[in-house]
Amino acid sequence: MSTQERSLKTYKATIVALAAAVVVLLAVIAQMASSRGATAAPAQATATATVTVTATPDGAGAAPAPEPTTRPSLSDExxxxxxxxxxxxxxxRQADDPLAKGAVDAKVVLTEWADYRCPxxxxxxxETLPQLxxxxxxxxxxxxxRDLAIFGDESIKAATAARAAGNQGKYFEFQHALFAALPNQGHPDIEDAVVMGIVEELGLDAAKFQTDWADPALEEAVMADSAEAGAMGVSSTPSFxxxxxxxxxxxxxxxxxxxxAEQAAQRG
Structure with missing residues:
Protein backbone atom coordinates (compact mmCIF):
# COMPACT_ATOMS: atom_id res chain seq x y z
CA MET A 1 0.00 0.00 0.00
CA SER A 2 1.42 3.38 -1.00
CA THR A 3 1.93 6.34 1.33
CA GLN A 4 -0.86 8.22 -0.46
CA GLU A 5 -3.27 5.28 0.00
CA ARG A 6 -2.41 4.99 3.69
CA SER A 7 -2.96 8.73 4.10
CA LEU A 8 -6.30 8.53 2.28
CA LYS A 9 -7.55 5.77 4.58
CA THR A 10 -6.53 7.86 7.57
CA TYR A 11 -8.34 10.93 6.19
CA LYS A 12 -11.56 8.98 5.57
CA ALA A 13 -11.48 7.52 9.06
CA THR A 14 -11.29 10.97 10.65
CA ILE A 15 -13.85 12.89 8.56
CA VAL A 16 -16.86 11.80 10.65
CA ALA A 17 -15.16 12.69 13.91
CA LEU A 18 -14.06 16.04 12.52
CA ALA A 19 -17.57 16.90 11.38
CA ALA A 20 -19.01 16.04 14.78
CA ALA A 21 -16.46 18.20 16.57
CA VAL A 22 -16.55 21.23 14.30
CA VAL A 23 -19.10 23.45 16.09
CA VAL A 24 -17.42 23.26 19.48
CA LEU A 25 -13.97 23.32 17.89
CA LEU A 26 -14.56 26.59 16.08
CA ALA A 27 -15.98 28.17 19.19
CA VAL A 28 -12.97 27.07 21.21
CA ILE A 29 -10.48 28.25 18.60
CA ALA A 30 -12.08 31.67 18.56
CA GLN A 31 -12.28 31.87 22.35
CA MET A 32 -8.64 30.89 22.73
CA ALA A 33 -7.70 33.23 19.90
CA SER A 34 -9.38 36.15 21.59
CA SER A 35 -7.79 35.46 24.95
CA ARG A 36 -4.29 34.84 23.55
CA GLY A 37 -3.93 37.58 20.97
CA ALA A 38 -5.17 35.80 17.85
CA THR A 39 -4.75 37.17 14.37
CA ALA A 40 -7.98 35.76 13.05
CA ALA A 41 -10.79 33.29 13.64
CA PRO A 42 -12.72 31.21 11.12
CA ALA A 43 -15.52 33.15 9.49
CA GLN A 44 -17.89 30.23 10.08
CA ALA A 45 -17.79 30.74 13.84
CA THR A 46 -20.60 33.26 13.80
CA ALA A 47 -21.11 33.20 17.55
CA THR A 48 -17.48 34.05 18.17
CA ALA A 49 -15.01 36.80 17.48
CA THR A 50 -14.74 37.47 13.74
CA VAL A 51 -11.90 39.22 11.96
CA THR A 52 -11.49 40.11 8.30
CA VAL A 53 -7.88 39.90 7.19
CA THR A 54 -6.73 41.71 4.07
CA ALA A 55 -3.51 40.40 2.56
CA THR A 56 -1.72 42.13 -0.28
CA PRO A 57 0.16 40.45 -3.13
CA ASP A 58 3.51 41.43 -1.66
CA GLY A 59 2.75 39.29 1.38
CA ALA A 60 1.77 42.06 3.77
CA GLY A 61 -1.37 41.40 5.73
CA ALA A 62 -3.25 43.25 8.42
CA ALA A 63 -3.44 41.47 11.76
CA PRO A 64 -6.22 43.28 13.61
CA ALA A 65 -7.26 42.33 17.11
CA PRO A 66 -10.53 40.35 17.32
CA GLU A 67 -13.63 42.37 18.00
CA PRO A 68 -15.51 40.92 20.98
CA THR A 69 -18.97 39.55 20.26
CA THR A 70 -21.26 37.09 21.99
CA ARG A 71 -19.49 33.79 22.71
CA PRO A 72 -20.76 30.52 24.08
CA SER A 73 -19.62 29.73 27.59
CA LEU A 74 -17.23 26.78 27.50
CA SER A 75 -16.05 24.76 30.45
CA ASP A 76 -12.39 24.18 31.20
CA GLU A 77 -12.97 20.53 30.33
CA ARG A 93 3.12 13.13 12.74
CA GLN A 94 3.77 10.32 10.24
CA ALA A 95 7.45 9.70 9.56
CA ASP A 96 6.85 8.78 5.91
CA ASP A 97 4.49 11.65 5.08
CA PRO A 98 5.76 13.26 1.85
CA LEU A 99 3.63 16.35 2.54
CA ALA A 100 5.47 17.14 5.76
CA LYS A 101 8.85 18.50 6.77
CA GLY A 102 10.47 18.67 10.17
CA ALA A 103 10.94 16.23 13.04
CA VAL A 104 8.03 13.93 13.82
CA ASP A 105 8.40 14.81 17.51
CA ALA A 106 8.79 18.58 17.00
CA LYS A 107 7.30 20.72 19.77
CA VAL A 108 4.97 22.55 17.39
CA VAL A 109 3.08 21.39 14.30
CA LEU A 110 1.98 23.95 11.73
CA THR A 111 -0.82 22.61 9.53
CA GLU A 112 -1.34 24.58 6.33
CA TRP A 113 -4.31 24.42 3.95
CA ALA A 114 -3.57 25.90 0.54
CA ASP A 115 -4.54 25.91 -3.14
CA TYR A 116 -1.88 26.06 -5.84
CA ARG A 117 -3.92 28.65 -7.78
CA CYS A 118 -4.19 30.93 -4.74
CA PRO A 119 -1.85 33.94 -5.18
CA GLU A 127 8.53 34.41 1.02
CA THR A 128 7.49 33.20 4.47
CA LEU A 129 7.96 29.44 4.42
CA PRO A 130 11.72 29.60 3.71
CA GLN A 131 12.14 31.96 6.68
CA LEU A 132 10.71 29.31 9.02
CA ARG A 146 -2.95 19.76 3.26
CA ASP A 147 -4.75 20.54 0.05
CA LEU A 148 -7.80 22.76 -0.03
CA ALA A 149 -8.73 22.80 -3.71
CA ILE A 150 -11.21 25.66 -4.01
CA PHE A 151 -10.50 27.03 -7.49
CA GLY A 152 -11.72 24.16 -9.63
CA ASP A 153 -10.25 21.34 -11.67
CA GLU A 154 -6.98 23.16 -12.32
CA SER A 155 -6.40 23.29 -8.57
CA ILE A 156 -6.84 19.53 -8.37
CA LYS A 157 -4.53 19.10 -11.35
CA ALA A 158 -1.78 21.04 -9.59
CA ALA A 159 -2.31 19.29 -6.26
CA THR A 160 -2.10 15.83 -7.81
CA ALA A 161 1.04 16.82 -9.70
CA ALA A 162 2.68 17.83 -6.43
CA ARG A 163 1.67 14.54 -4.85
CA ALA A 164 3.08 12.64 -7.83
CA ALA A 165 6.38 14.44 -7.22
CA GLY A 166 6.02 13.57 -3.54
CA ASN A 167 5.98 9.90 -4.48
CA GLN A 168 9.57 10.46 -5.60
CA GLY A 169 10.51 12.38 -2.47
CA LYS A 170 10.31 15.84 -4.02
CA TYR A 171 7.00 17.23 -2.78
CA PHE A 172 8.18 20.54 -1.36
CA GLU A 173 10.76 21.04 -4.10
CA PHE A 174 8.00 20.67 -6.67
CA GLN A 175 5.67 22.89 -4.65
CA HIS A 176 8.24 25.67 -4.46
CA ALA A 177 9.06 25.42 -8.17
CA LEU A 178 5.41 25.44 -9.23
CA PHE A 179 4.52 28.42 -7.06
CA ALA A 180 7.58 30.25 -8.40
CA ALA A 181 6.53 29.49 -11.98
CA LEU A 182 2.99 30.82 -11.52
CA PRO A 183 2.06 34.52 -11.31
CA ASN A 184 1.17 35.82 -7.86
CA GLN A 185 -2.11 37.22 -9.10
CA GLY A 186 -5.37 35.77 -10.32
CA HIS A 187 -5.93 32.02 -10.50
CA PRO A 188 -3.58 30.80 -13.24
CA ASP A 189 -4.14 27.65 -15.27
CA ILE A 190 -1.67 24.83 -14.78
CA GLU A 191 0.02 24.15 -18.10
CA ASP A 192 1.33 20.63 -18.73
CA ALA A 193 4.51 22.09 -20.21
CA VAL A 194 5.21 23.98 -16.98
CA VAL A 195 4.63 20.88 -14.87
CA MET A 196 6.82 18.65 -17.03
CA GLY A 197 9.51 21.32 -17.14
CA ILE A 198 9.66 21.21 -13.34
CA VAL A 199 9.76 17.41 -13.45
CA GLU A 200 12.80 17.61 -15.70
CA GLU A 201 14.40 20.35 -13.60
CA LEU A 202 14.08 18.24 -10.45
CA GLY A 203 15.44 15.14 -12.15
CA LEU A 204 12.31 13.07 -11.57
CA ASP A 205 11.47 9.89 -13.44
CA ALA A 206 9.07 11.39 -15.99
CA ALA A 207 7.34 8.12 -16.87
CA LYS A 208 6.66 7.29 -13.23
CA PHE A 209 5.53 10.85 -12.59
CA GLN A 210 2.98 10.73 -15.41
CA THR A 211 1.68 7.35 -14.26
CA ASP A 212 1.30 8.59 -10.69
CA TRP A 213 -0.21 11.89 -11.83
CA ALA A 214 -2.99 9.96 -13.57
CA ASP A 215 -3.63 7.74 -10.52
CA PRO A 216 -7.20 8.37 -9.23
CA ALA A 217 -5.97 7.75 -5.69
CA LEU A 218 -4.12 11.06 -5.75
CA GLU A 219 -7.24 13.01 -6.66
CA GLU A 220 -9.14 11.15 -3.95
CA ALA A 221 -6.49 12.17 -1.44
CA VAL A 222 -6.77 15.82 -2.52
CA MET A 223 -10.54 15.69 -2.16
CA ALA A 224 -10.23 14.01 1.24
CA ASP A 225 -7.99 16.84 2.43
CA SER A 226 -10.50 19.38 1.14
CA ALA A 227 -13.39 17.55 2.83
CA GLU A 228 -11.47 17.50 6.10
CA ALA A 229 -10.97 21.26 5.86
CA GLY A 230 -14.66 21.76 5.16
CA ALA A 231 -15.60 19.66 8.17
CA MET A 232 -13.48 21.98 10.32
CA GLY A 233 -15.02 25.10 8.80
CA VAL A 234 -11.83 26.07 6.97
CA SER A 235 -12.89 27.49 3.61
CA SER A 236 -10.23 30.02 2.55
CA THR A 237 -6.59 29.78 1.61
CA PRO A 238 -4.08 29.94 3.01
CA SER A 239 -5.22 28.90 6.47
CA PHE A 240 -3.09 27.56 9.28
CA ALA A 261 7.69 30.77 19.85
CA GLU A 262 4.65 31.06 22.14
CA GLN A 263 3.38 27.60 21.28
CA ALA A 264 6.84 26.08 21.76
CA ALA A 265 7.12 27.73 25.18
CA GLN A 266 3.73 26.28 26.17
CA ARG A 267 4.89 22.80 25.16
CA GLY A 268 7.98 23.14 27.37
Whole structure:
Protein backbone atom coordinates (compact mmCIF):
# COMPACT_ATOMS: atom_id res chain seq x y z
CA MET A 1 0.00 0.00 0.00
CA SER A 2 1.42 3.38 -1.00
CA THR A 3 1.93 6.34 1.33
CA GLN A 4 -0.86 8.22 -0.46
CA GLU A 5 -3.27 5.28 0.00
CA ARG A 6 -2.41 4.99 3.69
CA SER A 7 -2.96 8.73 4.10
CA LEU A 8 -6.30 8.53 2.28
CA LYS A 9 -7.55 5.77 4.58
CA THR A 10 -6.53 7.86 7.57
CA TYR A 11 -8.34 10.93 6.19
CA LYS A 12 -11.56 8.98 5.57
CA ALA A 13 -11.48 7.52 9.06
CA THR A 14 -11.29 10.97 10.65
CA ILE A 15 -13.85 12.89 8.56
CA VAL A 16 -16.86 11.80 10.65
CA ALA A 17 -15.16 12.69 13.91
CA LEU A 18 -14.06 16.04 12.52
CA ALA A 19 -17.57 16.90 11.38
CA ALA A 20 -19.01 16.04 14.78
CA ALA A 21 -16.46 18.20 16.57
CA VAL A 22 -16.55 21.23 14.30
CA VAL A 23 -19.10 23.45 16.09
CA VAL A 24 -17.42 23.26 19.48
CA LEU A 25 -13.97 23.32 17.89
CA LEU A 26 -14.56 26.59 16.08
CA ALA A 27 -15.98 28.17 19.19
CA VAL A 28 -12.97 27.07 21.21
CA ILE A 29 -10.48 28.25 18.60
CA ALA A 30 -12.08 31.67 18.56
CA GLN A 31 -12.28 31.87 22.35
CA MET A 32 -8.64 30.89 22.73
CA ALA A 33 -7.70 33.23 19.90
CA SER A 34 -9.38 36.15 21.59
CA SER A 35 -7.79 35.46 24.95
CA ARG A 36 -4.29 34.84 23.55
CA GLY A 37 -3.93 37.58 20.97
CA ALA A 38 -5.17 35.80 17.85
CA THR A 39 -4.75 37.17 14.37
CA ALA A 40 -7.98 35.76 13.05
CA ALA A 41 -10.79 33.29 13.64
CA PRO A 42 -12.72 31.21 11.12
CA ALA A 43 -15.52 33.15 9.49
CA GLN A 44 -17.89 30.23 10.08
CA ALA A 45 -17.79 30.74 13.84
CA THR A 46 -20.60 33.26 13.80
CA ALA A 47 -21.11 33.20 17.55
CA THR A 48 -17.48 34.05 18.17
CA ALA A 49 -15.01 36.80 17.48
CA THR A 50 -14.74 37.47 13.74
CA VAL A 51 -11.90 39.22 11.96
CA THR A 52 -11.49 40.11 8.30
CA VAL A 53 -7.88 39.90 7.19
CA THR A 54 -6.73 41.71 4.07
CA ALA A 55 -3.51 40.40 2.56
CA THR A 56 -1.72 42.13 -0.28
CA PRO A 57 0.16 40.45 -3.13
CA ASP A 58 3.51 41.43 -1.66
CA GLY A 59 2.75 39.29 1.38
CA ALA A 60 1.77 42.06 3.77
CA GLY A 61 -1.37 41.40 5.73
CA ALA A 62 -3.25 43.25 8.42
CA ALA A 63 -3.44 41.47 11.76
CA PRO A 64 -6.22 43.28 13.61
CA ALA A 65 -7.26 42.33 17.11
CA PRO A 66 -10.53 40.35 17.32
CA GLU A 67 -13.63 42.37 18.00
CA PRO A 68 -15.51 40.92 20.98
CA THR A 69 -18.97 39.55 20.26
CA THR A 70 -21.26 37.09 21.99
CA ARG A 71 -19.49 33.79 22.71
CA PRO A 72 -20.76 30.52 24.08
CA SER A 73 -19.62 29.73 27.59
CA LEU A 74 -17.23 26.78 27.50
CA SER A 75 -16.05 24.76 30.45
CA ASP A 76 -12.39 24.18 31.20
CA GLU A 77 -12.97 20.53 30.33
CA UNK A 78 -14.35 21.41 26.88
CA UNK A 79 -11.46 23.74 26.17
CA UNK A 80 -8.97 21.08 27.28
CA UNK A 81 -10.68 18.49 25.08
CA UNK A 82 -10.45 20.68 22.00
CA UNK A 83 -6.85 21.61 22.74
CA UNK A 84 -6.11 17.88 22.80
CA UNK A 85 -7.79 17.59 19.39
CA UNK A 86 -5.62 20.35 17.95
CA UNK A 87 -2.44 19.01 19.50
CA UNK A 88 -2.93 15.25 19.24
CA UNK A 89 -5.52 14.41 16.57
CA UNK A 90 -5.14 17.05 13.88
CA UNK A 91 -1.37 16.60 13.38
CA UNK A 92 -0.54 13.31 11.66
CA ARG A 93 3.12 13.13 12.74
CA GLN A 94 3.77 10.32 10.24
CA ALA A 95 7.45 9.70 9.56
CA ASP A 96 6.85 8.78 5.91
CA ASP A 97 4.49 11.65 5.08
CA PRO A 98 5.76 13.26 1.85
CA LEU A 99 3.63 16.35 2.54
CA ALA A 100 5.47 17.14 5.76
CA LYS A 101 8.85 18.50 6.77
CA GLY A 102 10.47 18.67 10.17
CA ALA A 103 10.94 16.23 13.04
CA VAL A 104 8.03 13.93 13.82
CA ASP A 105 8.40 14.81 17.51
CA ALA A 106 8.79 18.58 17.00
CA LYS A 107 7.30 20.72 19.77
CA VAL A 108 4.97 22.55 17.39
CA VAL A 109 3.08 21.39 14.30
CA LEU A 110 1.98 23.95 11.73
CA THR A 111 -0.82 22.61 9.53
CA GLU A 112 -1.34 24.58 6.33
CA TRP A 113 -4.31 24.42 3.95
CA ALA A 114 -3.57 25.90 0.54
CA ASP A 115 -4.54 25.91 -3.14
CA TYR A 116 -1.88 26.06 -5.84
CA ARG A 117 -3.92 28.65 -7.78
CA CYS A 118 -4.19 30.93 -4.74
CA PRO A 119 -1.85 33.94 -5.18
CA UNK A 120 -1.50 34.52 -1.45
CA UNK A 121 -0.59 30.86 -0.94
CA UNK A 122 2.14 31.40 -3.51
CA UNK A 123 3.42 34.50 -1.73
CA UNK A 124 3.50 32.66 1.60
CA UNK A 125 5.29 29.63 0.13
CA UNK A 126 7.88 31.77 -1.64
CA GLU A 127 8.53 34.41 1.02
CA THR A 128 7.49 33.20 4.47
CA LEU A 129 7.96 29.44 4.42
CA PRO A 130 11.72 29.60 3.71
CA GLN A 131 12.14 31.96 6.68
CA LEU A 132 10.71 29.31 9.02
CA UNK A 133 13.52 26.87 8.20
CA UNK A 134 15.37 27.87 11.37
CA UNK A 135 12.52 26.48 13.48
CA UNK A 136 12.47 23.27 11.46
CA UNK A 137 16.24 22.86 11.64
CA UNK A 138 16.39 23.19 15.44
CA UNK A 139 13.56 20.68 15.95
CA UNK A 140 10.96 23.19 17.13
CA UNK A 141 8.63 23.09 14.13
CA UNK A 142 7.05 20.49 11.85
CA UNK A 143 5.01 21.62 8.85
CA UNK A 144 2.22 19.43 7.50
CA UNK A 145 0.65 20.53 4.23
CA ARG A 146 -2.95 19.76 3.26
CA ASP A 147 -4.75 20.54 0.05
CA LEU A 148 -7.80 22.76 -0.03
CA ALA A 149 -8.73 22.80 -3.71
CA ILE A 150 -11.21 25.66 -4.01
CA PHE A 151 -10.50 27.03 -7.49
CA GLY A 152 -11.72 24.16 -9.63
CA ASP A 153 -10.25 21.34 -11.67
CA GLU A 154 -6.98 23.16 -12.32
CA SER A 155 -6.40 23.29 -8.57
CA ILE A 156 -6.84 19.53 -8.37
CA LYS A 157 -4.53 19.10 -11.35
CA ALA A 158 -1.78 21.04 -9.59
CA ALA A 159 -2.31 19.29 -6.26
CA THR A 160 -2.10 15.83 -7.81
CA ALA A 161 1.04 16.82 -9.70
CA ALA A 162 2.68 17.83 -6.43
CA ARG A 163 1.67 14.54 -4.85
CA ALA A 164 3.08 12.64 -7.83
CA ALA A 165 6.38 14.44 -7.22
CA GLY A 166 6.02 13.57 -3.54
CA ASN A 167 5.98 9.90 -4.48
CA GLN A 168 9.57 10.46 -5.60
CA GLY A 169 10.51 12.38 -2.47
CA LYS A 170 10.31 15.84 -4.02
CA TYR A 171 7.00 17.23 -2.78
CA PHE A 172 8.18 20.54 -1.36
CA GLU A 173 10.76 21.04 -4.10
CA PHE A 174 8.00 20.67 -6.67
CA GLN A 175 5.67 22.89 -4.65
CA HIS A 176 8.24 25.67 -4.46
CA ALA A 177 9.06 25.42 -8.17
CA LEU A 178 5.41 25.44 -9.23
CA PHE A 179 4.52 28.42 -7.06
CA ALA A 180 7.58 30.25 -8.40
CA ALA A 181 6.53 29.49 -11.98
CA LEU A 182 2.99 30.82 -11.52
CA PRO A 183 2.06 34.52 -11.31
CA ASN A 184 1.17 35.82 -7.86
CA GLN A 185 -2.11 37.22 -9.10
CA GLY A 186 -5.37 35.77 -10.32
CA HIS A 187 -5.93 32.02 -10.50
CA PRO A 188 -3.58 30.80 -13.24
CA ASP A 189 -4.14 27.65 -15.27
CA ILE A 190 -1.67 24.83 -14.78
CA GLU A 191 0.02 24.15 -18.10
CA ASP A 192 1.33 20.63 -18.73
CA ALA A 193 4.51 22.09 -20.21
CA VAL A 194 5.21 23.98 -16.98
CA VAL A 195 4.63 20.88 -14.87
CA MET A 196 6.82 18.65 -17.03
CA GLY A 197 9.51 21.32 -17.14
CA ILE A 198 9.66 21.21 -13.34
CA VAL A 199 9.76 17.41 -13.45
CA GLU A 200 12.80 17.61 -15.70
CA GLU A 201 14.40 20.35 -13.60
CA LEU A 202 14.08 18.24 -10.45
CA GLY A 203 15.44 15.14 -12.15
CA LEU A 204 12.31 13.07 -11.57
CA ASP A 205 11.47 9.89 -13.44
CA ALA A 206 9.07 11.39 -15.99
CA ALA A 207 7.34 8.12 -16.87
CA LYS A 208 6.66 7.29 -13.23
CA PHE A 209 5.53 10.85 -12.59
CA GLN A 210 2.98 10.73 -15.41
CA THR A 211 1.68 7.35 -14.26
CA ASP A 212 1.30 8.59 -10.69
CA TRP A 213 -0.21 11.89 -11.83
CA ALA A 214 -2.99 9.96 -13.57
CA ASP A 215 -3.63 7.74 -10.52
CA PRO A 216 -7.20 8.37 -9.23
CA ALA A 217 -5.97 7.75 -5.69
CA LEU A 218 -4.12 11.06 -5.75
CA GLU A 219 -7.24 13.01 -6.66
CA GLU A 220 -9.14 11.15 -3.95
CA ALA A 221 -6.49 12.17 -1.44
CA VAL A 222 -6.77 15.82 -2.52
CA MET A 223 -10.54 15.69 -2.16
CA ALA A 224 -10.23 14.01 1.24
CA ASP A 225 -7.99 16.84 2.43
CA SER A 226 -10.50 19.38 1.14
CA ALA A 227 -13.39 17.55 2.83
CA GLU A 228 -11.47 17.50 6.10
CA ALA A 229 -10.97 21.26 5.86
CA GLY A 230 -14.66 21.76 5.16
CA ALA A 231 -15.60 19.66 8.17
CA MET A 232 -13.48 21.98 10.32
CA GLY A 233 -15.02 25.10 8.80
CA VAL A 234 -11.83 26.07 6.97
CA SER A 235 -12.89 27.49 3.61
CA SER A 236 -10.23 30.02 2.55
CA THR A 237 -6.59 29.78 1.61
CA PRO A 238 -4.08 29.94 3.01
CA SER A 239 -5.22 28.90 6.47
CA PHE A 240 -3.09 27.56 9.28
CA UNK A 241 -3.25 25.92 12.68
CA UNK A 242 -0.07 26.36 14.71
CA UNK A 243 -0.34 24.28 17.85
CA UNK A 244 -3.67 25.52 19.20
CA UNK A 245 -3.70 28.80 17.27
CA UNK A 246 -5.68 29.43 14.07
CA UNK A 247 -4.40 31.92 11.48
CA UNK A 248 -6.26 33.05 8.38
CA UNK A 249 -4.36 34.53 5.47
CA UNK A 250 -0.76 35.19 4.46
CA UNK A 251 0.13 37.10 7.60
CA UNK A 252 3.55 38.75 8.00
CA UNK A 253 6.49 36.57 9.00
CA UNK A 254 6.59 38.17 12.45
CA UNK A 255 3.12 36.81 13.25
CA UNK A 256 4.22 33.25 12.53
CA UNK A 257 7.49 33.65 14.42
CA UNK A 258 5.70 34.98 17.49
CA UNK A 259 3.05 32.26 17.57
CA UNK A 260 5.57 29.47 16.96
CA ALA A 261 7.69 30.77 19.85
CA GLU A 262 4.65 31.06 22.14
CA GLN A 263 3.38 27.60 21.28
CA ALA A 264 6.84 26.08 21.76
CA ALA A 265 7.12 27.73 25.18
CA GLN A 266 3.73 26.28 26.17
CA ARG A 267 4.89 22.80 25.16
CA GLY A 268 7.98 23.14 27.37
Missing amino acids: EIAEQERFLLETLPK FCSVWAE AKFIDDGTLRIEF VIGTQFISGAQPLEVFEQII
